[in-house]
Amino acid sequence: DAGITQSPRHKVTETGTPVTLRCHQTENHRYMYWYRQDPGHGLRLIHYSYGVKDTDKGEVSDGYSVSRSKTEDFLLTLESATSSQTSVYFCAISELSSYEQYFGPGTRLTVT
Amino acid sequence: DAKTTQPPSMDCAEGRAANLPCNHSTISGNEYVYWYRQIHSQGPQYIIHGLKNNETNEMASLIITEDRKSSTLILPHATLRDTAVYYCIVGSYNTDKLIFGTGTRLQVFP
Numbered sequence: 001d002a003g004i005t006q007s008p009r010h011k012v013t014e015t016g017t018p019v020t021l022r023c024h025q026t027e028n029h030r031y032m033y034w035y036r037q038d039p040g041h042g043l044r045l046i047h048y049s050y051g052v053k054d055t056d057k058g059e060v061s062d063g064y065s066v067s068r069s070k071t072e073d074f075l076l077t078l079e080s081a082t083s084s085q086t087s088v089y090f091c092a093i094s095e096l097s098s099y100e101q102y103f104g105p106g107t108r109l110t111v112t
Numbered sequence: 113d114a115k116t117t118q119p120p121s122m123d124c125a126e127g128r129a130a131n132l133p134c135n136h137s138t139i140s141g142n143e144y145v146y147w148y149r150q151i152h153s154q155g156p157q158y159i160i161h162g163l164k165n166n167e168t169n170e171m172a173s174l175i176i177t178e179d180r181k182s183s184t185l186i187l188p189h190a191t192l193r194d195t196a197v198y199y200c201i202v203g204s205y206n207t208d209k210l211i212f213g214t215g216t217r218l219q220v221f222p
């Protein structure tokens with residue numbers, strides 16, 4: 001299995017609080033991605049990174065920000081969590097210009 | 113990126129071949145077909161990809177029609193562990209993003 005970890009694996013938080021999810025890789029892959037998965041919607045891309053400090057938006061980026069200060073870490077921040085952000089969040093990595101993405105185990109976030 | 117259409121669900125008997133179809137009638141010449149699957153509550157897993165030739169690996173075979181407007185993923189001897197949601201994705205090789213649809217839920221039964 002590709003070396004991808006996500007932390008925390010489960011989190012419950014209250015509306016309005018900031019939340020940061022971490023994705024860590026040991027594969028030295030250039031690309032990193034954050035997805036969310038909700039019933040009836042499949043996986044939707046939030047943000048992605050194509051290098052240190054290089055990030056771009058996906059299809060559902062509103063309410064989320066990301067940072068990548070090191071190759072191995074990609075952080076997803078919810079500045080002020082809302083109930084609509086209750087979801088399962090997956091991180092993925094890939095080598096240069098590759099569609100062979102490798103996914104982490106996911107983080108289940110509940111916003112009450 | 114081209115849009116794909118997949119049936120929402122399919123059944124397959126254990127030991128038989130599972131043939132999962134995907135329509136991508138708007139695919140352009142430089143776009144690949146990729147298949148992933150997601151076993152319950154796990155992260156998606158890459159299966160196979162192709163451009164225009166048929167492809168085979170240890171997990172599956174990918175058959176792409178000559179006009180490239182549709183493809184079929186074949187699991188030659190389905191097992192209960194192949195029960196999952198299967199995603200067909202189309203995109204150009206130098207595009208950074210994968211766009212997942214809702215996929216096909218394959219149920220393998222004993």
